[in-house]
Amino acid sequence: DSGVTQTPKHLITATGQRVTLRCSPRSGDLSVYWYQQSLDQGLQFLIQYYNGEERAKGNILERFSAQQFPDLHSELNLSSLELGDSALYFCASSSGDPMNTEAFFGQGTRLTVV
Amino acid sequence: KNQVEQSPQSLIILEGKNCTLQCNYTVSPFSNLRWYKQDTGRGPVSLTIMTFSENTKSNGRYTATLDADTKQSSLHITASQLSDSASYICVVRDAYSGAGSYQLTFGKGTKLSVIP
Numbered sequence: 001d002s003g004v005t006q007t008p009k010h011l012i013t014a015t016g017q018r019v020t021l022r023c024s025p026r027s028g029d030l031s032v033y034w035y036q037q038s039l040d041q042g043l044q045f046l047i048q049y050y051n052g053e054e055r056a057k058g059n060i061l062e063r064f065s066a067q068q069f070p071d072l073h074s075e076l077n078l079s080s081l082e083l084g085d086s087a088l089y090f091c092a093s094s095s096g097d098p099m100n101t102e103a104f105f106g107q108g109t110r111l112t113v114v
Numbered sequence: 115k116n117q118v119e120q121s122p123q124s125l126i127i128l129e130g131k132n133c134t135l136q137c138n139y140t141v142s143p144f145s146n147l148r149w150y151k152q153d154t155g156r157g158p159v160s161l162t163i164m165t166f167s168e169n170t171k172s173n174g175r176y177t178a179t180l181d182a183d184t185k186q187s188s189l190h191i192t193a194s195q196l197s198d199s200a201s202y203i204c205v206v207r208d209a210y211s212g213a214g215s216y217q218l219t220f221g222k223g224t225k226l227s228v229i230p
Contacts, residue, residue, distance in 0.1 A: 042222035105157025
């Protein structure tokens, strides 16, 4: 158990809908990262938050947004969903924003858009 | 454009045998390189991290090497076990400028299957 909790574990929704994925980082970790992993594809870095502020941005679509709350949990909002958004969404956390600290991954949320 | 290429895409080996996975990158400026193990349907778990000055780092039966000049890394698995069956992902981070934001570039992974 990495200590990172993601909910829900599975989500099935229709095209055009909006969903929110939730991540609770390890206790004390200030950084939260979101990743997308499509079927047979590698991990794609979406966005990072550090202590409530956006720190790094990857290949995140404009239909997607995220935030980190004062209690350090984070939410990833996906709107106007398309079939191609079906993927595993991982959250990871680390203790700060240093160069070498390990990021611990949650078990992921499997999103299926039908 | 920063890229990380991993080879082979997939690999099948017999239990007890050794294997080596490759990672070539074009990320610049380079900060560090990390190897992750990802079991099917689960989150990745870090195996090793290497910075510019490190050539070799071991974690049990896993040994990673880094050649920062040629921008190549390898992950060697010794005496493979059935539990080594997983995807192995190479991730390279560029140097944090302080003014902007750093980027993580992920390889697509090598899928390793260890068979009895």
